Amino acid sequence: MIIRSTWASRLSYLAKQTNRVASEMEVVNERATTGKAVNRPSDAPELTTRIMSLEREIVDQERYTEDSEYAANLQGMADQVLLDLSSVVSEARTLAVQMGSDTYEGPVRTGSAKQAEQLISQAMNLMNTTVADRHLFSGQAYKTPPYGEDFVYQGSDEVSEINVADNISVTVGFNGEEMGLGSVLEAIDSLRVALESDDASNVRATLDALTTATETISRAQTEVGVEQMTAVDFADFSSSMTLELQIQLSSFQDDDTIGSLVRLGQLETQYQATLALTAKSQMGNLFNQI
Amino acid sequence: MSLLNTIAVGSSGLRAASESINIISQNTANAATEGYSRQELNVSTSGPYYSDGLWLGTGVGVDSITRITDVFVSERFTEARGDAAGAEASFRAHQLIEGSFSQENGISGKLTDFFDALDELSADPSDTGHRLAAVAAADAFAETVNYGVDQLNDIQAGISEQMMSNGDGISLALDRIAHLNGLIAPGGANDLADERDLLINQLADTLGVVADYSAEDGQATVFLGGHALVMGDNAREVFIDSSGDTPVVEISADGGRITVTDDVRGAVGGLIESWETAQMVKDEMDTFIDTFAGAFNDQHQLGFDANGNNGIEFFSFSASDPAATLSVSSQILADDGLMALADEPSAQAGDRGNLDQLISLQYDAVIDGETPEGFMAKLYTTIGDAVNRAEVNYVTETAALEDAESLRMSISGVDLDEEAASLLEWQAAYQAAARVVTTSNELLNELMNIVR
Numbered sequence: 001m002i003i004r005s006t007w008a009s010r011l012s013y014l015a016k017q018t019n020r021v022a023s024e025m026e027v028v029n030e031r032a033t034t035g036k037a038v039n040r041p042s043d044a045p046e047l048t049t050r051i052m053s054l055e056r057e058i059v060d061q062e063r064y065t066e067d068s069e070y071a072a073n074l075q076g077m078a079d080q081v082l083l084d085l086s087s088v089v090s091e092a093r094t095l096a097v098q099m100g101s102d103t104y105e106g107p108v109r110t111g112s113a114k115q116a117e118q119l120i121s122q123a124m125n126l127m128n129t130t131v132a133d134r135h136l137f138s139g140q141a142y143k144t145p146p147y148g149e150d151f152v153y154q155g156s157d158e159v160s161e162i163n164v165a166d167n168i169s170v171t172v173g174f175n176g177e178e179m180g181l182g183s184v185l186e187a188i189d190s191l192r193v194a195l196e197s198d199d200a201s202n203v204r205a206t207l208d209a210l211t212t213a214t215e216t217i218s219r220a221q222t223e224v225g226v227e228q229m230t231a232v233d234f235a236d237f238s239s240s241m242t243l244e245l246q247i248q249l250s251s252f253q254d255d256d257t258i259g260s261l262v263r264l265g266q267l268e269t270q271y272q273a274t275l276a277l278t279a280k281s282q283m284g285n286l287f288n289q290i
Numbered sequence: 291m292s293l294l295n296t297i298a299v300g301s302s303g304l305r306a307a308s309e310s311i312n313i314i315s316q317n318t319a320n321a322a323t324e325g326y327s328r329q330e331l332n333v334s335t336s337g338p339y340y341s342d343g344l345w346l347g348t349g350v351g352v353d354s355i356t357r358i359t360d361v362f363v364s365e366r367f368t369e370a371r372g373d374a375a376g377a378e379a380s381f382r383a384h385q386l387i388e389g390s391f392s393q394e395n396g397i398s399g400k401l402t403d404f405f406d407a408l409d410e411l412s413a414d415p416s417d418t419g420h421r422l423a424a425v426a427a428a429d430a431f432a433e434t435v436n437y438g439v440d441q442l443n444d445i446q447a448g449i450s451e452q453m454m455s456n457g458d459g460i461s462l463a464l465d466r467i468a469h470l471n472g473l474i475a476p477g478g479a480n481d482l483a484d485e486r487d488l489l490i491n492q493l494a495d496t497l498g499v500v501a502d503y504s505a506e507d508g509q510a511t512v513f514l515g516g517h518a519l520v521m522g523d524n525a526r527e528v529f530i531d532s533s534g535d536t537p538v539v540e541i542s543a544d545g546g547r548i549t550v551t552d553d554v555r556g557a558v559g560g561l562i563e564s565w566e567t568a569q570m571v572k573d574e575m576d577t578f579i580d581t582f583a584g585a586f587n588d589q590h591q592l593g594f595d596a597n598g599n600n601g602i603e604f605f606s607f608s609a610s611d612p613a614a615t616l617s618v619s620s621q622i623l624a625d626d627g628l629m630a631l632a633d634e635p636s637a638q639a640g641d642r643g644n645l646d647q648l649i650s651l652q653y654d655a656v657i658d659g660e661t662p663e664g665f666m667a668k669l670y671t672t673i674g675d676a677v678n679r680a681e682v683n684y685v686t687e688t689a690a691l692e693d694a695e696s697l698r699m700s701i702s703g704v705d706l707d708e709e710a711a712s713l714l715e716w717q718a719a720y721q722a723a724a725r726v727v728t729t730s731n732e733l734l735n736e737l738m739n740i741v742r
């Protein structure tokens with residue numbers, strides 16, 4: 001307790017109080033306008049590491065979501081290509097069944113070799129499909145078409161992958177050769193050769209290879225499907241993780257906006273009161289009464 | 291008693307009232323003057339004399355004018371000013387340091403962006419757009435590091451400048467204090483003591499000196515740490531040198547100099563403390579860049595670029611000043627194909643073997659047992675703690691100063707109500723004494739008329 005209060009000490013106290021209230025108003029204003037209780041490390045040094053780690057984790061999860069969706073798109077395209085390829089093989093098989101029959105004359109059979117050639121071309125085009133400038137079945141060498149004119153695999157033995165979570169990746173650039181896509185081309189080509197040579201028994205003999213090609217494509221579809229499911233699962237997972245992490249971050253970082261606004265109202269009243277008191281104390285002393 | 295004596299008694303009252311009103315006017319005139327201590331007139335009854343079997347009064351005597359102070363409170367006030375000024379200077383400078391390392395758009399954020407760009411690139415390592423984005427993110431990271439260090443250098447330069455400008459006035463103030471001590475010693479001139487104490491308090495703000503006001507002769511001794519800067523009318527010189535690696539404060543002694551840097555408080559002490567924090571952050575940044583960018587370069591050189599050649603150094607920096615000189619290799623800035631992302635010379639489009647290794651650096655404890663981001667988080671925490679400590683110190687010391695100031699003002703401060711009441715009191719006394727003199731004069735005239 002102050003023993004002797006003076007005019008100057010009262011004014012000095014009021015000035016300090018006004019300043020103190022103004023300072024707190026600035027802090028509360030910042031919180032209310034940014035919506036954050038923690039705007040700099042000194043606001044909560046003990047939370048800095050946690051907040052930075054959560055922010056980093058959110059960036060990672062957002063990246064995983066984006067990459068998983070991108071991977072799923074590429075895989076979806078690969079699946080579609082395989083489906084279309086399966087139709088091509090199916091057409092080749094139908095052709096083989098028709099032309100393997102002895103009822104067809106030689107010119108018809110040799111003429112249908114053209115049709116087989118078109119099927120090869122279609123299959124080749126499908127296998128060489130690009131999405132976002134990437135070949136889907138060339139492995140890591142996705143800038144190179146997987147198969148050339150001679151059906152030789154030109155891609156990489158290594159698959160191309162995209163990370164969908166920490167230490168988890170999915171294949172988006174498949175090794176076409178390992179999938180057996182080359183044998184699909186060879187099966188259709190053997191049909192073409194048999195048709196050109198006008199040998200019905202040889203044409204019939206290609207049916208086994210074409211059946212195997214269908215099975216090969218089916219296995220490839222399964223492989224792509226498994227990878228796509230993984231990508232979709234992780235897209236969902238990382239998306240929910242992002243939300244969860246944002247909630248956690250918010251609990252550490254976000255301001256109680258309503259509380260801040262209420263406090264701001266209190267401080268404004270207090271500020272006006274101290275200003276009024278300061279103005280009043282300028283007038284009130286005994287000299288004015290003498 | 292004779293009527294002449296009565297007039298003399300009355301006039302002593304007039305003098306006392308007049309002197310007192312003079313002091314009241316001095317007090318009110320200085321009510322808002324910094325460092326002013328209110329004064330009081332000391333009066334006492336004059337010695338009586340014996341006449342015709344009676345002891346008769348001789349009026350009132352003016353003994354002295356007292357400067358109202360308390361030695362202990364004044365010493366505590368001086369000390370509190372030094373502590374508060376130091377805490378304020380330190381807090382302000384620490385806030386600047388923290389500001390230069392803003393968390394969201396600062397170094398840590400740019401490091402996150404860089405690794406995120408590398409992660410994005412891993413989905414398609416051959417994509418020029420992604421490569422350019424990763425190089426741009428690395429460049430932004432390097433520029434932010436440079437900017438942060440530039441800011442710290444600017445803060446340190448500002449601190450040095452402030453210290454030097456503070457230093458200019460210190461020796462002059464010390465000489466003036468010693469001179470005033472010499473003038474005060476014989477008679478204790480109140481206003482000179484106020485001027486001297488104000489100078490000491492201003493010196494406390496600057497240097498954190500403390501004072502001993504208890505000497506009988508009214509002289510003050512000024513100390514810095516255990517060293518007397520002013521004793522009697524002798525003063526030492528103070529030298530502040532902030533041009534070298536670290537700021538140094540020295541005082542003159544026996545023809546030489548003594549280093550007193552560790553004893554300095556006040557604004558200069560607070561600035562030295564902040565300078566050291568800025569230096570600590572710079573040193574940590576140098577460690578961070580030297581280790582992290584070094585490890586990144588080592589890994590980059592193990593990979594192969596788009597042409598199948600061995601990687602070059604991705605970052606360039608000077609070993610003596612890593613953080614300030616960090617930049618992305620100019621060759622890589624000019625040709626993103628030089629990013630060595632593959633781990634085979636064939637460098638196929640999707641070969642990201644080395645890119646994966648580069649990305650994994652963010653999870654490796656490569657700097658003092660910490661990951662790069664962990665290290666930065668630790669540095670941010672350290673800065674946040676330092677700012678917090680400085681703030682707590684500022685709040686505490688400011689409150690302590692306010693208490694000391696209130697106490698000092700309650701003793702030495704002028705209260706206008708009190709002075710007004712005193713004025714009324716002495717005005718009445720003056721009027722009464724004047725009435726005594728005029729009445730005595732009239733009686734004396736009456737007496738003279740009888741004689742005539």
